[in-house]
Amino acid sequence: MTAACDVAIVGGGPAGLGAALQLSRLGLRRVVVLERFGEAGGIPRHCGHPPYGMREFGRVLSGPAYARRLVLAAEEAGVEIRTDTTVTAIRPGGVLELATTDGAQTLTAGRVLLATGNRERTRAQLLAPGLRPVGVMNTGALQSLIYLEGKRPFLRPVIVGSEIVALSALLTCRRHGIRPVAMVETRDRPQTRRIDMLLARLMGVPVLTGAELLSIEGAPRVEALRLRHKGEERRLDCDGIVFSGRFTPEATVARQSELALDPRTLGPEVDADGRSSDPQVFVAGNVLHPVETAGHCWAEGRRAAQAIFRDMRKTPERAAGARVVPGEGLRYVVPQRLAAGAAAVLNIRTEGAVRGRLVLSDASGRELAARAVRSYPEQPVRLSVPALEPAALTGDLTLRLDRKD
Numbered sequence: 362m363t364a365a366c367d368v369a370i371v372g373g374g375p376a377g378l379g380a381a382l383q384l385s386r387l388g389l390r391r392v393v394v395l396e397r398f399g400e401a402g403g404i405p406r407h408c409g410h411p412p413y414g415m416r417e418f419g420r421v422l423s424g425p426a427y428a429r430r431l432v433l434a435a436e437e438a439g440v441e442i443r444t445d446t447t448v449t450a451i452r453p454g455g456v457l458e459l460a461t462t463d464g465a466q467t468l469t470a471g472r473v474l475l476a477t478g479n480r481e482r483t484r485a486q487l488l489a490p491g492l493r494p495v496g497v498m499n500t501g502a503l504q505s506l507i508y509l510e511g512k513r514p515f516l517r518p519v520i521v522g523s524e525i526v527a528l529s530a531l532l533t534c535r536r537h538g539i540r541p542v543a544m545v546e547t548r549d550r551p552q553t554r555r556i557d558m559l560l561a562r563l564m565g566v567p568v569l570t571g572a573e574l575l576s577i578e579g580a581p582r583v584e585a586l587r588l589r590h591k592g593e594e595r596r597l598d599c600d601g602i603v604f605s606g607r608f609t610p611e612a613t614v615a616r617q618s619e620l621a622l623d624p625r626t627l628g629p630e631v632d633a634d635g636r637s638s639d640p641q642v643f644v645a646g647n648v649l650h651p652v653e654t655a656g657h658c659w660a661e662g663r664r665a666a667q668a669i670f671r672d673m674r675k676t677p678e679r680a681a682g683a684r685v686v687p688g689e690g691l692r693y694v695v696p697q698r699l700a701a702g703a704a705a706v707l708n709i710r711t712e713g714a715v716r717g718r719l720v721l722s723d724a725s726g727r728e729l730a731a732r733a734v735r736s737y738p739e740q741p742v743r744l745s746v747p748a749l750e751p752a753a754l755t756g757d758l759t760l761r762l763d764r765k766d
């Protein structure tokens with residue numbers, strides 16, 4: 362079957378657009394980006410604060426300005442961006458099933474890059490008890506209302522969460538005259554660097570860690586969040602609640618396409634080139650690992666583009682290599698497979714705050730890479746792995762954490 366395009370990219374966020382530009386620069390002329398919304402750009406489109414763009418454009422931009430520049434750069438390089446086009450599945454042989462405003466269609470591509478990003482889990486998934494009054498939302502919904510619809514949904518919300526996206530909610534509120542009453546974290550410590558939490562304190566927003574959420578009160582609007590903090594029951598008067606930061610890969614297409622998924626990340630399983638269990642389908646960006654910065658996802662898209670370009674010169678091969686098995690204290694690792702002959706960087710998250718040493722070893726127990734680590738739960742930890750000999754890949758590779766705390 363003749364492919365209608367060289368590479369089809371599913372998702373027009375920083376990862377997809379970064380890859381599209383790179384493929385075009387490498388000389389591919391038929392690169393198509395498929396984006397389900399009316400505009401490409403991904404999450405930054407409705408994230409109206411900086412910092413975006415340092416790595417890509419050498420300057421600090423707001424999210425929408427950054428998204429526009431990504432789109433423009435891809436279009437100027439000759440990339441075709443099809444908006445209002447949702448990919449529903451990728452069938453073997455690079456056949457994409459599309460839902461468009463003109464009805465169902467198919468598109469055949471030499472290679473496919475899946476870059477569908479991630480999404481915040483709903484309040485129901487967070488199991489927050491209480492009523493369901495107006496004014497309860499996640500950060501994405503808050504930012505869409507403010508930046509895309511020009512609406513201010515509340516004036517005194519509580520932000521539940523304390524990782525980098527909760528800080529984004531805080532910044533969004535303060536830029537639009539909304540004064541958060543408190544940031545509430547159910548775990549024992551903030552989920553980002555202590556220095557980042559200074560921002561909340563400088564804004565006069567108290568941070569309550571180790572809190573247990575008891576109930577949301579009010580009807581039809583939110584009036585209070587009831588919680589237990591330091592053994593005492595408290596009622597925080599507020600007119601809204603922002604639940605932030607429990608992200609999960611947007612893996613619907615991956616599931617429909619029967620790509621192998623990693624039970625830890627819930628995103629597709631890949632090798633160091635970003636190749637999934639379907640040899641024609643590569644993956645990049647936050648669909649692999651919730652949540653990295655836009656610059657990281659953009660760079661990952663570019664690396665996948667280079668791998669795709671190399672791969673297009675030969676017959677697609679099933680991804681080979683050994684599986685990396687994370688041990689106790691480790692939440693996940695991406696990529697999940699390593700092949701011989703090419704250096705790689707493992708992207709790792711730990712369970713809780715840890716101090717110790719990370720060690721990658723082969724089936725015989727030989728150490729292949731190691732580093733000291735001191736990390737909090739949402740902090741990206743990277744481990745550089747040198748190019749491995751085939752002899753190191755005869756069985757599973759083990760990634761273990763030797764704790765020092």
Ligand SMILES: Cc1cc2nc3c(=O)[nH]c(=O)nc-3n(C[C@H](O)[C@H](O)[C@H](O)COP(=O)(O)OP(=O)(O)OC[C@H]3O[C@@H](n4cnc5c(N)ncnc54)[C@H](O)[C@@H]3O)c2cc1C
Binds near residue numbers: 645
């Ligand atoms: C609230 C918030 C604040 C943030 N603040 C910052 C910041 O200040 N600086 C920073 O560097 N990073 C920030 N980030 C992170 C950054 O936005 C992400 O890392 C980046 O957008 C990820 O890029 P991506 O391409 O992987 O995914 P996304 O940006 O999510 O793009 C994925 C795209 O795929 C599309 N898509 C999904 N499914 C389909 C389908 N089936 N068919 C077609 N299209 C589909 C989506 O519509 C979307 O456009 C923030 C993130 C959030 C949530």
